[in-house]
Amino acid sequence: MELTGAEIVVRCLAEEGIEFVFGYPGGAVLNIYDEVFKQNKFKHVLVRHEQAAVHAADGYARATGRTGVALVTSGPGATNAVTGIATAYMDSIPLVVISGQVPTAAIGMDAFQEVDMVGITRPCVKHNFLVKDVKDLAETIKKAFYLASTGRPGPVVVDIPKDVTQHKTEFAYPKKVTMRSYNPVIKGHPGQVKRAVQMILEAKRPMIYTGGGVVLSNAADELTQFTRRLGFPITSTLMGLGGYPATDPLFTGMLGMHGTYEANMAMQHCDVLIAIGARFDDRVIGNPEHFIQDDRRIIHIDIDPTSIAKRVKVDVPIVGNVKDVLAEMNKLIQASKEKPDPTALKTWWTQIELWRSNDCMKYDHDSRLIKPQYVIEKLHEVTRGDAYVTSDVGQHQMWAAQYYKFDQPRHWINSGGLGTMGFGLPAAMGVQFAHPESMVACVTGEGSIQMNIQELATCKQFNLPLKIVLLNNRFLGMVRQWQEFFYGNRYAESYMDALPDFVKLAESYGHVGMKIEKPEDVEGALKEAFGMKERLVFMNFITDQKENVFPMIPAGKGLNEMILV
Amino acid sequence: MENEAGALSRVAGLFSARGYNIESLTVAPTEDATLSRMTIVTRGSDDVIEQITKQLNKLIDVVKVVDLSEAGHIERELMLVKVRAEGGLREEMKRMSDIFRSRIVDVTNKTYTIELTGAGHKLDAFLEALDRDAILETVRTGASGIGRGDRILKV
Numbered sequence: 142m143e144l145t146g147a148e149i150v151v152r153c154l155a156e157e158g159i160e161f162v163f164g165y166p167g168g169a170v171l172n173i174y175d176e177v178f179k180q181n182k183f184k185h186v187l188v189r190h191e192q193a194a195v196h197a198a199d200g201y202a203r204a205t206g207r208t209g210v211a212l213v214t215s216g217p218g219a220t221n222a223v224t225g226i227a228t229a230y231m232d233s234i235p236l237v238v239i240s241g242q243v244p245t246a247a248i249g250m251d252a253f254q255e256v257d258m259v260g261i262t263r264p265c266v267k268h269n270f271l272v273k274d275v276k277d278l279a280e281t282i283k284k285a286f287y288l289a290s291t292g293r294p295g296p297v298v299v300d301i302p303k304d305v306t307q308h309k310t311e312f313a314y315p316k317k318v319t320m321r322s323y324n325p326v327i328k329g330h331p332g333q334v335k336r337a338v339q340m341i342l343e344a345k346r347p348m349i350y351t352g353g354g355v356v357l358s359n360a361a362d363e364l365t366q367f368t369r370r371l372g373f374p375i376t377s378t379l380m381g382l383g384g385y386p387a388t389d390p391l392f393t394g395m396l397g398m399h400g401t402y403e404a405n406m407a408m409q410h411c412d413v414l415i416a417i418g419a420r421f422d423d424r425v426i427g428n429p430e431h432f433i434q435d436d437r438r439i440i441h442i443d444i445d446p447t448s449i450a451k452r453v454k455v456d457v458p459i460v461g462n463v464k465d466v467l468a469e470m471n472k473l474i475q476a477s478k479e480k481p482d483p484t485a486l487k488t489w490w491t492q493i494e495l496w497r498s499n500d501c502m503k504y505d506h507d508s509r510l511i512k513p514q515y516v517i518e519k520l521h522e523v524t525r526g527d528a529y530v531t532s533d534v535g536q537h538q539m540w541a542a543q544y545y546k547f548d549q550p551r552h553w554i555n556s557g558g559l560g561t562m563g564f565g566l567p568a569a570m571g572v573q574f575a576h577p578e579s580m581v582a583c584v585t586g587e588g589s590i591q592m593n594i595q596e597l598a599t600c601k602q603f604n605l606p607l608k609i610v611l612l613n614n615r616f617l618g619m620v621r622q623w624q625e626f627f628y629g630n631r632y633a634e635s636y637m638d639a640l641p642d643f644v645k646l647a648e649s650y651g652h653v654g655m656k657i658e659k660p661e662d663v664e665g666a667l668k669e670a671f672g673m674k675e676r677l678v679f680m681n682f683i684t685d686q687k688e689n690v691f692p693m694i695p696a697g698k699g700l701n702e703m704i705l706v
Numbered sequence: 707m708e709n710e711a712g713a714l715s716r717v718a719g720l721f722s723a724r725g726y727n728i729e730s731l732t733v734a735p736t737e738d739a740t741l742s743r744m745t746i747v748t749r750g751s752d753d754v755i756e757q758i759t760k761q762l763n764k765l766i767d768v769v770k771v772v773d774l775s776e777a778g779h780i781e782r783e784l785m786l787v788k789v790r791a792e793g794g795l796r797e798e799m800k801r802m803s804d805i806f807r808s809r810i811v812d813v814t815n816k817t818y819t820i821e822l823t824g825a826g827h828k829l830d831a832f833l834e835a836l837d838r839d840a841i842l843e844t845v846r847t848g849a850s851g852i853g854r855g856d857r858i859l860k861v
Contacts, residue, residue: 259712264723268766271712288766321861322708322769447760450753 146275146306147172150239153282155182156314159210161201161574162186163194167214168254169241172306177212186574186603189595191218193567195225195296196593199234200571203554204529206359208235208290209571215241216254219300220261224561226296227265231558232380233357235294237285244304245273258300267295275308283318292325293445294357325444329461329469337440337457338473340413345485346492347373348411350396353380353557354418354443354463361385361550363467364417370474371481374493376404378419380557383547388526393493394502397425398694399539403496405692405700409435410492416441416455418463420448422558423696429453431699442466501692501705502543510685511660513537513612516667517544520582520610523667528580528608529554529572533565533589536618539690541584563592566609570596573605580608580671587613587637597650600677608670609679611643614686622689626704647679658683709735709742713767717744720765726750726758730783730826730848741769741861745850747826769861778854784821785829786811787836788843791818795840806832817842825849 144152150173154162163186166174177185188194191213198209209229213222219240229236243252259271268288270281278301285297341347355364355377361384368375368391375385376396385392394401396408408414408426414437419425426432429452441448441455442463449458459466504514517540520528530545531554532538538555547553554572556564569583590611600607612618620635644654653676657666663682670678692703707713714733721728726748733744748758755773762771774781791799791813803810803820806828812819822832826849833844853859 260715263712263716263719320766323766445764447757447764451757 142312143309144312145172145176145309146278146301147176149275149278149310149312150282150301150306151176151180151182152312153279153314154210155180157208157286159183161198161571162210162212163188163197163201163571164212165191165194165214165218167218167241169215169243169303170212170218170306172303173212173239173241173301185212186570186599188567188599190593191221192225192563193570193593193596193599195222195236195238196228196561196564196567197571197574198236198238199225199229200531200554200568201575202229202234202236202571203568204551204572204575206551208237208286211236211238213238213240214254215243215258216256218254219256219258223261223265224563226262226298228556228559228561228564229296230265230267232353232556233294234296235289236296237282237289238296238298240298240300241306242271242300242302245302246304248302258298262298265296266298267293269298269300271300271302272305273302275305275310278305278310279312279314280318283315284320287318287320288323292323326460327462327465329442329459329466333457333459334466334469335473337415337459338470338477340438340440340457341371341415341470341474342477342479342481344373344413344481346410346412346489347371347415347481347486348407348413349373349375349415349417350378350408350419351375351381351384351417352378352419355381355384356550358418358444358463359550360418360464360467363464363471366471367467367474370471372486373415373481374407374490376400376408378425378557379542379555381419382542382553383550386548387546388548393497395542396700398427398696399543399690399692401497402499402501402692402703402705403493405694405703406496407493409700412437414439416443417467418443421452426453427694427699427702428697431702434699499705503706504688508660508685511657511663511682513540513614513682513684513688514544515660516610516612516663516682516684517541517584519664519667520584521545523664523671524580524582528552528582529569529576531555531565531569531572531581531583533583533585533592534560534562535586535589536614536622536688536690537584537586537589537612539619540612562589565589566593566596566607569607570599570603570605573607574603582608582610584610584612586618587611587615587640587643588617594646597647597652597677597679601651604675605677606673606675607677609677611679611681612684613640613643613681614684614688615640616686618688619690625689626693626695643679643681647677652677652679654679654681656681656683707742707744707765707769708767709740710767713742714744716765716767717746717762720761721748724757724761726754732848732850738861745774745848747849770859772853772859774851774853777857779851779857780854781825781849781851782823783826783829783849784823784847785832786845787820787822787833787841789818789820789836790816790840790842792816795837799840802832802835806835808832
């Protein structure tokens with residue numbers, strides 16, 4: 142039977158087993174929306190801004206590992222989606238974004254709500270398609286899902302002109318699709334894996350450095366086995382948190398610009414570095430020139446060859462899926478008669494414990510003001526470390542990463558690469574849809590939350606019982622911190638004046654609002670909020686205005702040039 | 707690479723987004739109409755060239771990437787030069803054209819249009835040898851390259 146393009150889109154999504162489509166209707170996608178109306182295979186979530194649709198699909202993808210789907214109209218709908226797409230691209234999140242386009246005959250005519258979506262998104266997608274013929278539609282959508290979820294994942298845009306959604310063709314959804322130019326590597330090169338294992342067993346001062354790739358490839362179990370069998374110290378990037386239990390003694394904390402002293406020092410002074418699904422970015426190793434001053438051998442496992450030898454030279458590159466490579470290494474290590482030198486390892490751990498005894502995460506517990514770190518510690522306690530935590534971008538993001546000890550993967554959801562303010566709330570919606578019974582907290586700032594605050598309406602419509610933890614310091618905190626450190630305390634435009642009454646604001650959207658001003662009220666408020674299982678609770682914590690995120694490596698410096706408290 | 711709309715802009719966009727330099731770029735379909743072959747001339751350290759190669763390979767439309775300069779290869783570029791050909795210059799231009807084994811492909815009573823093929827430095831040398839004022843217009847295709855001998859790039 143012949144189906145219209147719009148019917149085909151909906152059928153393809155059903156064939157892919159999609160549960161949720163996050164979107165916003167408009168002229169160019171009216172045909173598709175008409176078919177969405179008629180079906181019951183997936184639920185459509187109406188957001189209040191297209192950026193939120195993509196972030197919500199992204200949050201859903203991060204929390205589940207499945208591909209998120211967003212549907213937006215042409216022109217402004219498409220451009221609003223771009224920030225969300227770039228966010229997902231930087232963090233390698235599998236998404237399929239379907240955008241409407243003006244009819245094929247109108248393309249290039251500066252038609253109403255026309256924008257070159259394929260052109261605009263080209264640098265921030267894994268791939269994109271403009272479907273000009275309805276006969277290509279089903280196969281293109283299949284390709285989009287295949288590309289988004291395999292290899293190094295990423296967002297894929299499918300731009301569909303309105304007339305294509307009206308035209309008819311025979312529908313058959315391909316079971317499988319192959320592309321001659323796209324063959325992602327899964328298994329690591331056996332010779333390289335052997336060399337790496339040999340190097341690992343000979344290490345005197347080893348360090349395991351993990352990133353988002355561990356989470357993306359669902360390799361937490363393999364990593365835990367690997368690390369515990371070897372007894373090596375391990376650190377994680379912002380994106381990798383939860384890939385290894387943060388409460389485990391082998392875990393030295395997050396590394397990088399706001400990483401722990403012990404993790405950064407161990408990175409700098411190790412003799413064998415095992416980088417797993419991480420990419421040595423500027424927020425992680427700072428200045429590569431400083432990083433290479435100390436001699437060490439580097440093993441680098443990554444699915445994307447372009448990530449290897451991009452910022453630092455490596456000795457043993459292994460291109461492959463982290464999960465498969467680690468499983469192979471675990472086998473070899475288990476079978477090997479050699480073990481890492483216990484005396485050397487003991488000496489190394491003594492050194493690390495010495496660094497650790499610095500207690501770089503300490504903060505003032507006696508303050509009469511609410512310390513943001515304290516709120517996060519209490520959040521961890523009250524949720525027993527079991528919540529999904531999304532964040533926006535800035536100081537609160539760093540505190541959440543530092544003080545909420547993530548023991549499980551896919552529970553820490555934040556925009557690490559692009560650093561998108563406004564990500565937290567819509568991402569939390571996606572997470573809550575994926576895990577309706579779980580606790581979902583959005584840690585945010587008064588700057589970030591206002592970048593997508595309209596989504597409180599979506600939360601009301603779909604009864605999402607999120608818990609919003611606003612660390613309100615009346616400043617764009619991270620900007621203010623840099624201005625204090627590097628711009629002579631000239632706080633240019635970083636003060637947040639004319640803030641709304643967040644309690645009333647939450648209430649006007651039909652939610653529960655709370656304002657917490659004293660440290661002794663923090664725990665009670667959190668308990669009360671998480672007790673309200675059916676309601677969204679917006680907690681406005683009035684925190685210490687001048688608190689800074691420590692430790693800190695100034696931009697352009699090396700890992701051993703930290704500013705401590 | 708796949709002979710598809712937009713493939714060229716993906717390559718060009720990659721170079722500009724990552725700050726790589728394109729000295730020249732040529733592209734046309736091959737005997738297999740689904741494939742286009744592109745020759746890009748670029749410059750960089752070994753590390754940069756390695757990154758460029760990897761980044762190009764990562765593009766979904768790119769089927770295969772080869773660094774031709776790694777081994778023996780042939781490089782050819784076509785140039786058309788329109789020159790002044792009046793009075794004494796007329797004989798001079800004919801002679802220069804012969805010396806460089808180029809061909810005069812269009813003639814008027816005032817101009818010659820000369821077609822010259824070769825490696826880029828040969829074309830440069832030809833232009834150098836001409837009197838600046840005699841050159842009315844030039845157009846160059848940029849280099850196309852192919853490996854020597856048994857070195858074959860085929861999908």
